[in-house]
Amino acid sequence: MTSLTSTAQATSAFDTALQAAPTTALDRHRETNNSAAVTQELSSRIRDSGVEYLYYQVVTLTGRVVAKVVPAKHLLRNLDKGIQFHRTAISDLQCNRAGELLGGGAQAAEFTGMPDADSFQVLPWDRSIGSFFCRLYEPEHRPENGGSILATDPRGLLLDTHRRFVDETGLTLRTGLEPEMSWLGEKLNVKVRPGASPAYHLGNLELMRPIFKRVMEYAGAMGLDMIEGDYEDPGQLELNWMFDDCHLTADRMMTYRLICRQVAQEFGVKASFMPKPTTGSMGNGCHHNFSLWRGDENVLAEPGRRELHLTETGQHALGGILAHAPGAMMIMASTVNSYKRYWDTGLFAPNCINWGMDNKTCTVRLSANGRLEFKVPDASVNPYLSHVMLLAAMRDGLKNELDPGAPDNSDSIPGSPAETRYLPRTLGDAIAAFDQDAVIQGAMPAEMASLYRDLKTDEWARYCAAVTDWEKSMYEDYLP
Secondary structure, three states: OOOHHHHHHHHHHHHHHHHHOOOOHHHHHHHHHOOHHHHHHHHHHHHHHOOOEEEEEEEOOOOOEEEEEEEHHHHHHHHHHOEEEOHHHHHOOOEOOOOOEOOOOOOOOOEEEEEOHHHOEEOOOOOOEEEEEEEEEOOOOOOOOOOOEOOOOHHHHHHHHHHHHHHHHOOEEEEEEEEEEEEEOHHHOOOOOOOOOOOOOHHHHHHOHHHHHHHHHHHHHOOOOEEEEEEEEOOEEEEEEOOEEHHHHHHHHHHHHHHHHHHHHHHOOEEEOOOOOOOOOOOOEEEEEEEEEEOOEEOOOOOOOOOOOOOHHHHHHHHHHHHOHHHHHHHHOOOOHHHHHHHOOOOOOOOEOOEEEOOOOOOEEEEEOOEEEEOOOEOOOOHHHHHHHHHHHHHHHHHHOOOOOOOOOOOOOOOOOOOOOEOOOOHHHHHHHHHOOHHHHHOOOHHHHHHHHHHHHHHHHHHHHOOOHHHHHHHOOOOO
């Protein structure tokens, strides 16, 4: 029979062991969420705004948003416990061609999504609903790695990668995106004169007025400082917001996509981020404009110089981006359809690995003193992973003082004298380039790199096995 003394001693020993156990990343996040300042502020905001339900949002590897909805009265519980998701949700619960669930299978452990308190938003189209972005962790019951950072969390990876970059270099990456996208619907069709472009035409912009006004209204309510926009190709709008630290820009890109989907539903049209909607049309890019800052100083430009120039620090960072552009293509141009942008020549999508002074045909353009524009990413890109790749490439360029070479002043399209080497031209080529780039692979945890590659390899295999309308028109009646 166990004595009260021995029971008390065992309990005391257990408490001591518990107190001595190392804290995990999940523990630290929980501690932040449970602080009085956080719980009081969030409780007050939710109460005062009339929010009744909360979305707990997770960004997947492919850049989609998955979520659970919980009544807001359970806020404190979720700040402490988080939300549980099936592990393969991070890979869209995608099965490969053999029917295997990628990312761990049906029996895989769940992961814990912990809301980031400072990401709280109220949905302006339904103010009874609020939302959080979550960081992801291994469930704390797992004996081998419970409470550790989930290796396949793209949003968490950017937050940690940027923090390490700042610690190592003293520099902050600030970015602004150009999210081109297509709005599709019968009432949005425009007539284009042969050989002309509908870009910038006020009449076309007026056609889109109800849509861009609603998008900008919602975006402003959700913290995006909208600055300008234009009409570019049939149905194509580009609406921009102010640049900021890269992790904030990535969050805002995800929010912008959700806003566009909502506005499309309200107007009975379709909002598409497909990189190449139709043959011969402009592609939907997502150019990344970026600069590096030390405090309030942009280190890519020298104070007082008005002519276009790039500092030595900027050249080394650029050298890294160009060196690793092929290896990063699987992330920057992440779908089969992405590569259609690069086959249509003369439409401002890059083909060659080069840079230029205000040259819109180059992979990277020095668009203004202190600002570089990376033109490879498209509208379907996962903005967290694209920024991780930029940071990894620039870090390598800075560390090894990589030389970007001389700027290209010609039209760098296939067959031009300036052509040096191509970017990958298909998703299959991009997968091979990724396999050959240790810096790009090393920017991801091994589990993430393997899973992301599996997703893209399966996508490429499915495409290669599919019979298209083009093939039918070419070959169905070809012989005899």
